[in-house]
Amino acid sequence: MNTKNRVDLVDSGNRHSAQAEEARLNHARRAERDAFFRRFGYDSDAAVEFVLAKALPLPGPVLDIATGKGRFVVALARHCTEVTTVDISANEQRFARLEAAHVGVAGRIRFVIRDAAKLPWRSARFGAVVSMNAFHHMDNPDRVFAEMLRVLRPGGKLVLADFTVGGFRLMDKIHRAEGRIHPHPPSRFAPWKVSLLRLGFRVKRFRGCYQDVLIAVAPTISAVKRLP
Numbered sequence: 480m481n482t483k484n485r486v487d488l489v490d491s492g493n494r495h496s497a498q499a500e501e502a503r504l505n506h507a508r509r510a511e512r513d514a515f516f517r518r519f520g521y522d523s524d525a526a527v528e529f530v531l532a533k534a535l536p537l538p539g540p541v542l543d544i545a546t547g548k549g550r551f552v553v554a555l556a557r558h559c560t561e562v563t564t565v566d567i568s569a570n571e572q573r574f575a576r577l578e579a580a581h582v583g584v585a586g587r588i589r590f591v592i593r594d595a596a597k598l599p600w601r602s603a604r605f606g607a608v609v610s611m612n613a614f615h616h617m618d619n620p621d622r623v624f625a626e627m628l629r630v631l632r633p634g635g636k637l638v639l640a641d642f643t644v645g646g647f648r649l650m651d652k653i654h655r656a657e658g659r660i661h662p663h664p665p666s667r668f669a670p671w672k673v674s675l676l677r678l679g680f681r682v683k684r685f686r687g688c689y690q691d692v693l694i695a696v697a698p699t700i701s702a703v704k705r706l707p
């Protein structure tokens with residue numbers, strides 16, 4: 480091996496271990512934060528498991544809306560091989576990438592920075608479109624909901640999850656303890672459920688202590704043709 484190749488190899492090894500260290504630190508910060516939430520009675524991983532238990536199995540490819548720091552999409556990637564996640568914030572998604580690398584699922588997730596109100600994919604591109612704990616952060620949730628429907632293929636599965644009233648109350652308490660405010664405009668799940676039923680979707684809604692989950696299966700093409 481010549482000197483240049485040896486230097487390149489050492490450089491790439493150093494880069495790799497710096498990234499692994501950054502991912503380890505990110506994971507440690509997250510574990511600390513999880514412990515803080517648990518002191519108030521909220522278990523973030525249990526919340527994700529609650530949603531996944533209602534949502535799985537998911538036909539691929541799967542699109543996750545609003546990556547955030549990646550808790551939901553990383554858990555999802557343990558069950559689904561072809562996952563794309565979109566977020567408007569590159570900064571938030573960076574944490575998600577680190578966590579995905581830390582737990583070894585980075586290769587299963589495609590990260591895209593984009594406003595979910597204007598998704599860059601053709602219609603009917605995804606077998607499942609999902610989102611957890613994100614709508615209350617959005618300026619235009621109705622537009623995002625419409626985009627989620629547009630990119631869902633006939634027969635595909637839509638999964639919408641956000642906090643219940645009790646969940647928001649608890650989040651308020653936690654955020655107040657940190658000197659922050661947590662936004663929560665009224666949930667749009669009730670009117671969305673009505674629209675989905677009108678469009679011929681099969682809809683189920685599950686309310687746990689903290690999570691409100693709407694699962695809707697789109698009509699197949701032949702069922703759409705039969706709709707009035």
Ligand SMILES: C[S@@+](CC[C@H](N)C(=O)[O-])C[C@H]1O[C@@H](n2cnc3c(N)ncnc32)[C@H](O)[C@@H]1O
Pocket residue numbers: 544545546547548549550551552565566567568571593594595596610611612613616617618623
């Ligand atoms: C609380 S985080 C999502 C949590 C994540 N889904 C999870 O369960 O781990 C909310 C995210 O919504 C993103 N967001 C808000 N409006 C958006 C939009 N119009 N398009 C895409 N992402 C958006 C924010 O950047 C933020 O990262």
